[in-house]
Amino acid sequence: MSDLPFGFGVPPEEPEDGKAKRDKTPEDKNDADKPGSSDSGATPPQQPFGFGGGNPLGALFGMGGAGGASGDNPFGAMLGGLNPNDLGAAFQQLGQMLSFDGGPVNWELARDIARQTVVAEQPEGKSKDRSVSAGERSAVAEAVRLADLWLDSSTEFPSGAGTAVAWSRAEWIEATLPVWKDLVDPVAERVGNAMGGVLPEEMQAMAGPLMGVMRSMGGAMFGTQIGQALGALAAEVVGSTDVGLPLAPAGKAALLPQNVAEFGEGLSVPADEVRLYLALREAAHQRLFAHVPWLRAHLFGAVEAYARGIKVDTTRMEELVGQLDPSNPEALQEALAGGLLQPEDTPEQKAALARLETALALVEGWVDAVVHAAAEPHLPQAAALRETVRRRRAAGGPAEQTFATLVGLELRPRRLRDASRLWASLADARGIEGRDALWQHPDMLPTAADLDDPDGFVHREAGEGAEGGIDFDALDKLLGEAAAGESKGKGEDEGNGEPKK
Numbered sequence: 001m002s003d004l005p006f007g008f009g010v011p012p013e014e015p016e017d018g019k020a021k022r023d024k025t026p027e028d029k030n031d032a033d034k035p036g037s038s039d040s041g042a043t044p045p046q047q048p049f050g051f052g053g054g055n056p057l058g059a060l061f062g063m064g065g066a067g068g069a070s071g072d073n074p075f076g077a078m079l080g081g082l083n084p085n086d087l088g089a090a091f092q093q094l095g096q097m098l099s100f101d102g103g104p105v106n107w108e109l110a111r112d113i114a115r116q117t118v119v120a121e122q123p124e125g126k127s128k129d130r131s132v133s134a135g136e137r138s139a140v141a142e143a144v145r146l147a148d149l150w151l152d153s154s155t156e157f158p159s160g161a162g163t164a165v166a167w168s169r170a171e172w173i174e175a176t177l178p179v180w181k182d183l184v185d186p187v188a189e190r191v192g193n194a195m196g197g198v199l200p201e202e203m204q205a206m207a208g209p210l211m212g213v214m215r216s217m218g219g220a221m222f223g224t225q226i227g228q229a230l231g232a233l234a235a236e237v238v239g240s241t242d243v244g245l246p247l248a249p250a251g252k253a254a255l256l257p258q259n260v261a262e263f264g265e266g267l268s269v270p271a272d273e274v275r276l277y278l279a280l281r282e283a284a285h286q287r288l289f290a291h292v293p294w295l296r297a298h299l300f301g302a303v304e305a306y307a308r309g310i311k312v313d314t315t316r317m318e319e320l321v322g323q324l325d326p327s328n329p330e331a332l333q334e335a336l337a338g339g340l341l342q343p344e345d346t347p348e349q350k351a352a353l354a355r356l357e358t359a360l361a362l363v364e365g366w367v368d369a370v371v372h373a374a375a376e377p378h379l380p381q382a383a384a385l386r387e388t389v390r391r392r393r394a395a396g397g398p399a400e401q402t403f404a405t406l407v408g409l410e411l412r413p414r415r416l417r418d419a420s421r422l423w424a425s426l427a428d429a430r431g432i433e434g435r436d437a438l439w440q441h442p443d444m445l446p447t448a449a450d451l452d453d454p455d456g457f458v459h460r461e462a463g464e465g466a467e468g469g470i471d472f473d474a475l476d477k478l479l480g481e482a483a484a485g486e487s488k489g490k491g492e493d494e495g496n497g498e499p500k501k
Contacts, residue, residue, distance in 0.1 A: 103185065103189075103219065104185055104188035104189040104191075104218065104219060104222060105181070105184060105185060105188045105219055105222040105223050105226060106219040106220050106222070106223030107177065107181055107223060108223070109219075109220060109223035109224060109227060110177075110222075110223040110224075110226045110227035110230065111173065111174070111177060111227065112227065113223070113224060113227025113228055113231060114173045114226075114227045114228075114230040114231040114234065115170050115173060115231070116231070117227070117228060117230075117231025117232065117234075117235075118169040118170055118173070118231055118234050118235060119170075122235060125262075125265075126235055126262065127258070127262070129168055129169040129170055129234075129235075129258070130168065130258060131168055132166045132167065132168050132171075132257055132258075133257075136166050136257040137165075137166040139166075139257070139272075139275065140164055140165070140166040140255045140257060140275070140279070141164045141166075143164075143255070143272075143275045143276050143278075143279035144161060144164035144253045144255075144279045144282065144283055145164065146276060146279070147276060147279040147280040147282070147283040147374075148161065148283050150280065150374040150375065150378060151280065151283055151284060151287065151370065151371075151374050153373075153374060154370050154371075154373040154374040154432065155284070155287060155370050155374075155432060155436060156432055156433050156436040156437075157287040157288060157290070157291040157436060158287065158291070159283070159286075159287060160251065160283075160286035160287040160288070160289065160290025160291060161251060161252065161253035161282075161283055161286040161287075161290075162251035162252070163251065163252050163253070164252075164253045164254070164255075164279075165252055165253070165254045165255075166254070166255055166256070166257050167240075167254050167255070167256050168256070168258065169234040169235060169256065169258065169259070170234075172234050172237065172240070172254070172256055173230060173231070173234050175240070175247075175248060175249065175254070176230075176240065176247035176248065177230075179245065179246070179247045180226070180230065180247070182300060183245070183300065183303055184222075184226060186303060186304045186307035186308075187303065187306065187307040187310070188218075188222045189307070190307040190308065190310040191218075191310060235259070236259065237256060237259060238255060238256055238259050238260050238263050238278050239253075239254055239255050239256065239278060239281065239282040239285075240252070240253070240254040240282065240285075241281070241282055241285035241286070244285075244299075244360040244363050244364050245296075245299060245360075246285070246286075246289040246296055250289075250290070251286070251290065253279075253282045253283055253286050254282065255275070255278060255279060255282060257275075260274065260275055260278055263278070267381075267384070267385075267388060269381045269384065269385065270381075273379050273380070273381055273385070274385065276375075276378075276379060277371070277375055277379060277381075277382065277385040277386075280371045280374055280375055281367055281371050281389070284366075284367045284370050284371050284374075285363075285367055288363065288366060288367065288439070291439075292439045294441075294442060295359075295363070295439070298359060298442055299356060299359055299360070299363075302352050302353070302355045302356035302359065303352075303356060305348065305351075305352035305355070306348075306349050306352040306353055306356070308348065308352075309346045309347075309348030309349035309351075309352060310346075310349065354448060357415065357448075358415070358447065358448045358451065359445075361415035361416055361418070361419045361451065362419050362423075362445055362446065364393075364416050364419065364420075365415075365416055365417075365418070365419020365420040365421075365422065365423050366419070366420075366423045368386065368389075368390075368416065368419075368420040368423075369420045369421075369423040369424045369427070370423070371386075372386050372420075372424075373424075373427070390416065390417065393416060415448075415451055418451040418452070418454055419446075419451055419454075421454050422446055422450065422451065422454035422457060422458065423435060425454055425455060425458045426438070426458055429458050429459075
C-alpha cells in the first residue's frame with residue numbers, strides 16, 4: 001500500500017488497457033517484456049499525485065505512453081503522434097474534466113463513480129448492490145431497539161439513536177458523502193495548493209497554461225480516486241460507524257442488510273444473532289458521539305492538523321528544476337514523474353496522525369468493551385463475533401484501507417485491543433459511571449503511553465487521590481464549600497446579616 005495520502009499512484013486497472021495494447025508499436029512490445037514493465041506482470045512503479053496513464057494528470061502530461069504521448073492523450077497527441085480520429089473524443093473528455101470549478105474535489109464525480117462501482121460486477125463472493133426489502137428494514141429497526149435496551153446495563157450514556165434505518169450501498173454513499181467531504185477537503189486543498197504553487201515563478205512561467213490546467217484537473221483526479229475508494233468501502237461496511245467516525249446524520253443508526261448477510265456467511269452463527277451484535281456496535285457508537293459533544297470536532301481537527309502539515313521538499317525541487325532545460329518540455333514531465341511534488345512526512349503530520357490514531361483507538365476500544373459486556377449475557381456467540389470483528393481489523397479491513405488511502409492513516413489493531421482492555425479494567429475499578437466520566441474532557445482521556453500500560457493507568461488513577469496523604473476529591477469539596485460561603489458573606493453585613501448599603 002502506498003504511504004502517500006489519497007493513494008497517489010497508478011490505479012490497479014486501466015480502463016483503456018485493451019486499446020493501449022492494440023496501439024503498441026514493436027518497440028513498445030519489446031519494452032513490455034523488460035523487468036519492471038506493467039505488462040511483464042510486475043507491479044507498476046508508483047507515481048506521485050496519480051501521474052499515470054489512467055489519471056487525468058497522467059493523460060495531460062502524456063505519462064505512461066511511449067515518448068510521453070499516446071493516441072488517446074490530447075496533449076501527448078499535439079506534442080507528437082497526433083491521431084485525428086481520437087482528437088475530438090479526447091477534447092470532449094478533457095472539456096468535461098475542466099468544466100468543474102467548485103473546490104479541491106469534484107464531489108459530483110466522486111458520487112457518480114462510487115455509485116457506478118457498487119452496481120458493477122463484484123469480486124467473487126460479493127453481489128451487486130440491491131434495494132432493501134421491507135422485511136429487512138423491519139428487522140434492522142427491531143435489532144437496534146433491542147440493542148439499545150441491552151446497552152442500558154453497560155453504559156451510563158443514554159440512547160443516541162432516534163431512528164434506525166436500513167441502507168443499500170448506494171444509500172450509504174449518499175448519506176455519508178457530506179461527512180467524507182468534511183474529512184477529505186482539507187487534505188485535498190493543501191495537496192492541490194502544493195501542486196499548483198510549489199514551483200518557482202520562472203518555472204510556472206515556463207509551464208504556462210499547463211500549470212493552470214493541472215490545478216483545474218486536480219478536482220477531477222481527487223474525485224475519481226475518492227469515488228473508487230468509497231465505492232469499494234460501500235461494498236464492505238455493515239453500518240455507518242465502521243471507520244470509527246459518525247458518518248450518518250446525527251441520531252440515525254444504520255445497518256446495511258446486504259453487507260451484514262455477507263459478513264455472517266461462513267461463521268456458523270444464526271443470522272439474527274449476527275445482526276444483533278452489529279446493531280449493538282452501531283448503537284454504542286451512536287451513544288458515544290451523541291453524548292460526548294467535543295469528540296467529533298476532536299477527530300476531525302486532527303485531520304485538519306495533518307492537512308496543515310503538508311509540505312513539499314522545496315530544496316530537492318530546486319535542485320531538480322535547476323537541471324531542467326526550458327526548451328525541452330519532456331524534462332518537466334520526467335521531473336514530475338520522478339517525484340518532484342512528493343509531499344514530505346513532516347513532524348506536524350506525524351503528531352496529528354498519532355493524535356487521531358489514539359482517539360480512534362479509544363473510541364473503538366470503548367465500543368468493543370461496552371458491546372461485549374452488553375452482548376455476553378444474551379448472545380451465545382458473542383465472544384466469537386467479537387473476535388471476528390477484531391480479526392477483520394487486524395487483517396486490514398475496509399476502515400483501515402480507506403483511511404490509508406484518504407489521509408495516510410492506518411489504525412493499528414494492537415491499539416484497539418489495548419484500549420478495550422483499559423476500558424474494561426476501568427469499569428472493574430471505578431464502575432461504569434467512573435469509566436464513562438473520563439469522556440467529559442479530552443484531557444481526561446488516556447494517552448498513547450497509557451495504552452502501552454493499561455493496568456498502570458487504572459491503578460495510578462484509582463490511587464492518585466490518596467497518595468501523599470492528599471484526598472483530591474475531598475479537597476475539591478472543601479474548596480467548593482469555602483467559595484460558596486465567601487460568596488454569601490459578600491452579600492450580607494457581617495454584624496447583623498443585613499444587606500450592605
